[in-house]
Amino acid sequence: MPGHDTIMFDLGTGSRYLGIERGVEPFHADCFVSHLHWDHIQGLPFFPPLLRPGNRLDVYAPRPDGHGSVADVVDTILCPPLFPVGVTDLPGEVTFHDLGNQEVQLGDVTVSSRYIPHIGRTLGYRVEWNGLSVAYLSDHQQPGVDVYDMCPGVEALCRDVDLLIHDAQYTRDEFIARSDWGHCTIDYAIWTGKAAGAKQVALFHHDPTHDDRMLDQVASVCGRHCTPNVVVAREGLTIQLGA
Ligand SMILES: [Zn+2]
Ligand SMILES: [Zn+2]
Missing domain, CATH: 3.30.110 (Translation Initiation Factor IF3)
Known part of the structure; x- marks a missing residue:
């Protein structure tokens, strides 16, 4: 900015x-x-x-x-x-x-914070500036295996954002074994973006066991998504928003 x-x-x-x-x-x-x-x-x-x-x-x-x-x-x-x-x-x-649940004004930048489901008090954020918006939900507990739903705070943060940076820790099989560890599946991250009208989703907070080869496979499958556009976040990645 x-x-x-x-x-x-x-x-x-x-x-x-x-x-x-x-x-x-x-x-x-x-x-x-x-x-x-x-x-x-x-x-x-x-x-x-x-x-x-x-x-x-x-x-x-x-x-x-x-x-x-x-x-x-x-x-x-x-x-x-x-x-x-x-x-x-x-x-x-x-x-x-x-x-807590509030807005922070930094000049003409508005940052909104809302509690989101994880383990212990956890906030998601939404940054808005000059008609552009980014939401950041790093650790987000999926309600259950194959359960696709979101709480009002998550909805408020993610609605129509240009970029959603979202927890994508587990595959479905991994989530079945760790469904109460505070995270979600890759599919849930994409569903959240799609349901909230996000234009782009960056899959983030990869499980430490997911190596580059595995994440390349995720990228090749998710890259076929048109709405929302899906990218696999990596160190040093730059995503430009706006003109
Ligand atoms: Zn974490
Ligand atoms: Zn955590």
């Missing part, structure tokens, strides 16, 4: 590559974290921009249930002996914001 600071989703290992790419230029980003499971926050202490004074990171995440604030939870995992320093010891400045 020209003229805007960076908007990030989650702080997984991929955030390190973003930080390295930005080099030594002054950095500020608003980062919307879906939930506080390890795979979504473990990149925070290794985020290169935070090693330089003057850089800032605003982190938005779901208000924890009975565990204090987001900042309190992060303090419990970024401290000795688990890690040599705490967040406040980093040269860059991190500010935490607790979120």
